[in-house]
Amino acid sequence: MMRWPKPSTVRWGILVAMLFFWELIPSTKIIPELFLPSLSKTLTVLWIDRVEYAEALAVTLYEVGIAMLIACGAGILMGALVGGIATLRNIMLPVFSSLYAVPIVILYPIFTAWFGIGSESKIVFAGIYGFFPVMLSTAAGIRTIDPQYLLAARSMGATLFQQITRVIIPASIPTVLTGLRLGGALTIIGVVVSEMLTASAGIGYLVSRYRTLLDSPHVFAAILMILVLSIMFDLLARTVERHTLVWQTAGRRDRGVAARPSTLPAATPV
């Protein structure tokens, strides 16, 4: 009987296969180059115009960086206030939840009028776009803390300040991190989308400019960069989560340890 390969092997296999077909199919001329230029053609174009792409990447990274700072900073702050203070929560949370459902992209034309078509309008738009998941998950993280933890901390003499720093913050970190990952991804989307709509620089701008020129290899080169950028961010966020949340994942790591009885005391209490 054949054993199934590991999921990670399958994932890599699929990626390699996709890249392979990306190269193969256009070379058979079944699909015109305008629709799908081959991988090698895309990479060649990317290499030839590397200065242009690097400059665009720098602009996009700068916008993403500032927008993420705004989204995370304001999101955590507002989330903490809304999650921690009942009155504020009752007033604000329904509003924010509804706003989250609004396609904020409709506001982008207004932002370009207010802040110009430079980086500022992208930063504001993407910042707001990423703010909501961060804020909502921070609020949820704080609201769903097990009251037993706070009761136990109080019984041990914790002051309000100690309850916040030693219980509320560590207890809400997992949900906050999930929000940061989601918010960060939305910030990247926000920056790229707004660059595609109205801009004079950035990778999103390259996509829309080369599309109007019907220059498919250049469009795909820009798309490839955005893909890599998003995937890198996600990997980074996952790594941070893994390292911060040792206490949640330690069990998996530890089952391996438990297999070696020498690391355990002789008598295992119940």
Added chain:
Amino acid sequence: MSAIAIERLSHVYAGAEGGVPALEDITINVEAGKFVVIVGPSGCGKTSLLMMLAGLRHQTAGTILCDGKPIPEPDPERVGVVFQEASLFPWLTALDNVEFPLVLRGAPRDERRRRSQEMLSLVGLEGFGPRYPHELSGGMKQRVSIARGLVQDPPVLLMDEPFAALDEQTRMTMGHELLRIWSTTRKTVVFITHSLTEAVYLADEVLVMSARPGRIIDRIEITLPRPRTYEMMATDTFGQLRERIWQQIRKVP
């Protein structure tokens, strides 16, 4: 002087038409070093009473004195608490959990480590310090919880159904373990439970509470010799004591 002296304590929950009476005219004296178990139907206010003893809640009327002094707010150096759900912090290791009360007090690191290690050994968890709570079994978590309650060496230990979430075998073992720990530390223990067997097995004295509003309707001295053994559970005395408590609880409408 009693380790715990509760005098004419009553409590009314705020609510419609003057509130809901929860506890009524409770007077309890616990001598130092005694093991007192409180049993009673669900919602009789046992836990409320314990919260008041811990300084976590305030009664409407009456006084609580611990070693002659009131407990206006939680003070882990005078009263330690062990909760039903182990309520360990999942982001801290077993050792850090036991250290937590000392960290709050700002105790020096060396002293913290030494005390917590001592407590972990006392509860039989030597070597489990670096484990996170989710790597421990239910019984082990409660051991850590007990260690945490004892780390500041309070003369009084309050336990709110600490073994309720455990399976019966683990529960029996833990009861036995608790008696061992108690016999080496000689704390005054107030222990709440639903299990009559557990009550008789552990206690010097069992207090039976009525349904809401909670009152003390019976005090039963458990005359079984110490150290207690599992074999005692099969004796007639054990059965009669258990039956007497059951009769009292059954009378409650």
